[in-house]
Amino acid sequence: MKKTYIPSPEYLTSMYAKPEFNGRWVIMPKVPIDKIKVDKALFSHQNEINWADVIFIIENFEIGAWFPIMVNPDFFLLDGQHRLAAAQKMKLKYLDVVVDNGEQSATQKDR
Numbered sequence: 001m002k003k004t005y006i007p008s009p010e011y012l013t014s015m016y017a018k019p020e021f022n023g024r025w026v027i028m029p030k031v032p033i034d035k036i037k038v039d040k041a042l043f044s045h046q047n048e049i050n051w052a053d054v055i056f057i058i059e060n061f062e063i064g065a066w067f068p069i070m071v072n073p074d075f076f077l078l079d080g081q082h083r084l085a086a087a088q089k090m091k092l093k094y095l096d097v098v099v100d101n102g103e104q105s106a107t108q109k110d111r
Contacts, residue, residue, distance in 0.1 A: 002091060003090075003092065004091075004092055004093040004094060005030055005092060005093065005094040005095075006063065006066060006087075006092060007029060007030070007066075007096055008029075008066050008067060008068045008096040009063060009064055009066065012066070012067050012068065013027045013029075013068055013096060013098070014027075016098050023101065024100065024101050024102065025098050025099065025100055025101070026098070026099040026101065027068065027096065027097075027098055027099075028096070028097050028098075028099055029096045030094040030095075030096065031075070031094060031095055031096070031097045032093060032094055033084070033087060033088060033092060033093055033094060033095055034093075035075050036069070036071060036075050036076075036077055036084060036095070036097070037074070037075055037076045037077065038076070038077050038081070038084075039076050039077075042072065042076050042077070042078060043077075043078070043079075043081070044078070044079070049081055049082060049085050050082070051085075053082050054082055054085045054086050054089060057082060057083065057086040058086050058089060058090060061086075066083075067080070067083065068080075068095070068096040068097050068098050069083050069084055069095060069096075069097050069098070070097070070098045070099075070100050071097050071098070071099055071100070072099070072100055072102075073099055073101060075097075075099075078100055083095075
């Protein structure tokens with residue numbers, strides 16, 4: 001039976017949930033891959049997918065290094081294009097994501 005979901009290890013997702021981050025990052029487990037959108041204008045590094053890197057991720061897959069991808073609140077990919085491509089190539093249907101809410105304002109921090 002083919003896997004449709006490989007969860008990220010808890011120690012990798014929990015690093016985003018620390019109180020000192022004031023809710024900037026929110027972990028969302030098991031998000032449908034088809035909900036994730038790509039707009040390369042939002043990437044901090046404008047690089048194309050290196051398919052050799054994608055194949056390397058798949059062939060050398062380690063659950064302990066399966067970081068969640070990062071998206072914005074509208075589910076546009078911010079970081080993890082190679083991990084997303086690897087997940088699609090592995091025919092996964094779900095991924096853990098970290099939603100980056102950006103810098104929290106002083107009023108949001110005080111809530």
